[in-house]
Amino acid sequence: MSSSGAALHPSDGLDEAGRLSVRYLERLGEADEAGALALLRDSLAQGWPIESILLDVIASAQLSVGWLWQTNEWSVAREHAATHVSERVLDTLVAEVLHQRVPPPSLGRIVVACVDGEWHALPARLVADVLRLRGWEVAFLGTSVPEGRLITYLQEHNPQVVALSCSLSTRLPKAHRMIQACRRMGLPVLVGGRGFGPDDTWARLLDADAWAGSAREAAQVLERGVHPRTNVHTSPTVLPSHSEYASLLRRRGELIAQTVQRLTEDHPELGLHRVEARDRTVEDLGHLVDFLAVSLYVANTELFVRFLHWMHDVLEPRGIPFTTVLETLGHYETLLYDYPLTVETLRAARLRMTGVTRPRRTGRAPAPAALDNH
Ligand code: B12
Structure with a gap:
């Protein structure tokens, strides 16, 4: 059995898709592209719906990879290798299925893109x-699409809807600008990805027309x-915390440098004199x-706590x-004393996190189907 195998991911209590996802994850752990593809091709041949293979097997296994x-059980290299396999398997299976099908009449044209600075393409x-x-004509623009390039593309290709993906919440301010730019063209924007949070609250705040989980x-x-929301202005929503957001980003370098210096002096055990650790x-x-900063942008402490x-x-x-992070939060409270909303966020978050000791799940990753590591 592989080191990443079923021992890590007990299949008990899983439904059929969960069990298949565990087996697929084993292949990912070995970077075994041929094995991963064969496993899913077999399932497809046995009548497993392609959409379920994509979402209940591949996507679910990717959450386990994350x-x-x-939890430091897989190195970053192993994660990269696994994701590469998933991308290849996904491309191959979808191409094969589409090739064998009579194309249905197009439901319409959609552009799907990752927001600027977002590298999670999968x-x-x-x-x-x-x-x-499902029958849409899709142009997929891939990772990190700059706002200007997106707009030029949209002008040239004239889709019905733009779908923007954001997996990291730190990209939300960029997403906001892109949403605004699309709306100024009169194009409705559908957003999604874990960066937008678990419901449509931030999507609405950032003026998107629709959100899906x-x-x-x-x-x-x-x-x-999806139609343009009528109750949204074309100038971006500005919250009171936005000026503190901007100041924080301006002071980003200084805040990081000061903390590194402090940690180097106060915590020699961290070995920050070594380049890699630093x-x-x-x-x-x-x-x-x-x-x-982004929790100030969307005025939501919960984002920072998460x-x-x-x-x-x-x-x-x-x-x-x-505890070194908790110390750093306390230090920032002092340094940023003249930013009241920032201090409030830091204090609330520090209190919430003091004493947090989530037990580590050594040797056992949650089974794919049960996982939501947002
Ligand atoms: C693979 C991966 C990478 C790869 C991406 C390669 C690629 N081709 O995609 C690389 C190596 C580039 C990467 C980089 C980073 N990553 Co990464 N990554 C992942 C991982 C393991 C899998 C991503 C994935 O495919 N998920 C599976 C899909 C199915 O996820 P999903 O969100 O459920 O997608 C569904 C919905 O969100 C929705 N949806 C998605 N997009 C859209 C769009 C629209 C319009 C709609 C309507 C719906 C929608 O539909 C999808 C399907 O149902 C995740 C783990 C995870 N939990 O996702 C981490 C993860 C997202 N990464 C993480 C991190 C920290 C990073 C880095 C910061 C690491 C670093 N030190 O540099 C960088 C940031 C890069 C950047 N600037 O974007 C963290 C984020 C943690 C956090 N607090 O937000 C995660 C959660 C890993 C973890 N468990 O810690 N990563």
Whole structure:
């Protein structure tokens, strides 16, 4: 049995799709493209619906891949290899199914793109493929599409709807600008991806016309019709916290540099004199400031708290005590004393996270179907 195999992911209590997803995940763990493809081709031949293979098997396994990376059970290289296999399998299966089908009459034209700075193509690609399989004519623009390029493309191709994907919440301010630009063209915008959160609250705040939580829901929303919301102005919503958001981003470099210096002096055990450890810390602190900033942008402390839970799960298995993050939050409260909303967010989040000790699930990743590591 493989080291990533069923022992890590007990299949008990899973439905059929869950069990297939566990077997698929085993192949991903071995970067076994041929095995992964054969497994799903067989299932397809036995009558498994292609949409279920995409969403209940491949997407579900990718969530486990994320969890295994997050908890330091899989290296980043193993995650990359697994994702590469999923992309190849997805492309092959969808191409084969579409090739064998008589194309249904087009339901309409849609452009699917990842927002600027967003490198998670696979979630958007799954949406694009599900829509294609349901009969939409889809142009998939891929990762990180700059606003100007998107608008030029839309002018040239004139779709009915634009679908924007955002997996990381830190890209929401960019998403906001892109939504506004599309709306100024009179094009309705459907948004989704985990970065938009678990419901349509942030999508509405950022002026999108529609939101969907999954590819299936996206198809349903589109089948009902997406139209420009009439109660939205074409100038972006500006919240009181937006000026603090902007100031925080301006001070990003300074905040990170000061914290690295403080951690180097106060916590020699972190070994920040080593380039690799220092670089990782700079990256983590970048995420910290960016998630704090975006939680001000959408005026939602919960977004920051959810990020801190994630950070806890990432740092602890790598031997970095989460208390260093709590100390950093306290330090920022002092440094940023003249930003009242920022201080309020930091304080509320610090209180929520003090004493948090999520038990680590050593040796056992949640089974794919049961996982939601948003
Ligand atoms: C593969 C992967 C990557 C790959 C992406 C490659 C690719 N081709 O996509 C790479 C290596 C580039 C990557 C990079 C990073 N990643 Co990453 N990544 C993942 C991983 C493991 C899988 C993504 C995936 O395919 N998910 C599966 C799909 C199905 O996800 P889904 O969101 O459920 O998609 C559905 C809905 O959201 C919806 N939907 C999606 N888009 C849209 C659009 C519309 C319009 C609609 C209506 C619906 C919709 O429909 C989809 C299908 O039902 C996730 C784990 C996870 N939980 O997703 C982490 C994850 C998203 N990544 C994460 C992180 C931290 C990063 C990095 C910051 C890491 C780093 N140190 O650099 C960078 C950021 C890069 C960037 N700027 O975007 C974290 C995010 C944590 C957080 N707090 O937000 C996650 C959750 C991993 C984890 N568990 O910690 N990543």
